[in-house]
Amino acid sequence: VVGLSGIKKSYLMGDQEVHALAGVDLAIGEAEFVAIMGPSGSGKSTLLNILGCLDRPTAGSYMLGGKDVAVLPDDELSLVRSERIGFIFQSFNLIPSLNVLENIEVPLFYAGWPARKSRERSLELAGRVGLGQRGHHRPTELSGGQQQRVAIARALANDPAIILADEPTGNLDSRTGTEIMGMLKELHREGRTIIMVTHEDDIAAHAKRVVMVRDGRIQEDRRQG
Amino acid sequence: VVGLSGIKKSYLMGDQEVHALAGVDLAIGEAEFVAIMGPSGSGKSTLLNILGCLDRPTAGSYMLGGKDVAVLPDDELSLVRSERIGFIFQSFNLIPSLNVLENIEVPLFYAGWPARKSRERSLELAGRVGLGQRGHHRPTELSGGQQQRVAIARALANDPAIILADEPTGNLDSRTGTEIMGMLKELHREGRTIIMVTHEDDIAAHAKRVVMVRDGRIQEDRRQG
């Protein structure tokens, strides 16, 4: 369902080039559960952003559900993204002026859901991530882990086929982290594709496959569990 | 060196009160190394913000180096803070318009350091956290873990007597995290007081004392190692 071939991503910094991704080939099938690991700065978030159609590669091709993503115009890419992909960002990216429920509803708004169904869905998801009592709080009134959980609920709102998670439990105590992993595994059993970046071995242990990234390349790719 | 007595922190949300801290007594001596742990939303960051003089309690007293912090006017509190405390925030709080070196130099600027000594110090610290080649990058051009390391370097710039760290390794792979913990232990051996919030047991294992927080109170306080 996801096919990266010869993917490169470079940034020009003055007269220096930073090769965030230096040639990545990666094929992920439907309903797989993949963990991406690697040192800080190795290219994990960049890889996830390209998989999530949030960023375009400098070179290489990306086949998503059989279509070459590179040739899609921006608005069509945006549509594919909002319908098929749920993204949990490393730094949450919540909208400060919206409360918890409104933040969760953002993807539903773009997908054209009516207000009442939207509110029903965000209330359900807020409850599932343990924030049922915090619906009207804004991000600055929440703890780090609570903000992360809002980001998780938002990623699941549209019931996406592919979930991309960048350090989804980084700000969570082990018990809350285990609850979140339980949710992701349940979504996986329902047939979704889960691709998560993590630097914690116990979190990666929940996945069926571990891809190791180093210096912008895939160093290792093994099945487990 | 740090004495909290009957500390409460409440937020008024509409007609509801959120008791972030519900009565905390905590005494930490000079050159101690304390880990604060507890569930998401239990009050750890709030506690650290009060210890760091970034927030005032709703009730209770805070003695810092023998002085009652509550009676200090804002500018004097600011001075105490900039001279004695280095703070690593849970969400980094870097200045987007400044590059890595400039971000590290912020506390030195406030302490009145001349530009040349300041630049010498920030170059040294950038190197120590493994960002020697990234000095002129801005935060948006860095990975999550790289941003966290800039925040760490900034907290150490002023050579503070007290270091407060909120999830200092949350975005770091285990090897980089171990390097950072090595730095904190070295600073501890030099006689500094280290108080860090973490949800990871292997990180807490480096400390000499673990304080467990739950629902805005201290649930447990034990020596270890």
Ligand SMILES: Nc1ncnc2c1ncn2[C@@H]1O[C@H](COP(=O)(O)OP(=O)(O)OP(=O)(O)O)[C@@H](O)[C@H]1O
């Ligand atoms: N500005 C605010 N207004 C209202 N409530 C707040 C505010 N800041 C924090 N809170 C609440 O106070 C409680 C404690 O928050 P705190 O950030 O200290 O938790 P924490 O232990 O650091 O959690 P985490 O592990 O998720 O970072 C939480 O329930 C949070 O929602």
Ligand SMILES: Nc1ncnc2c1ncn2[C@@H]1O[C@H](COP(=O)(O)OP(=O)(O)OP(=O)(O)O)[C@@H](O)[C@H]1O
């Ligand atoms: N906008 C940008 N401009 C320049 N360089 C960038 C930019 N974004 C990322 N980089 C660089 O690309 C490399 C890979 O970054 P990326 O965020 O993918 O790393 P990561 O593996 O997610 O790291 P971490 O574990 O610290 O989050 C890093 O060296 C980073 O400095």
Ligand SMILES: [Mg+2]
């Ligand atoms: Mg990253």
Ligand SMILES: [Mg+2]
């Ligand atoms: Mg916190």
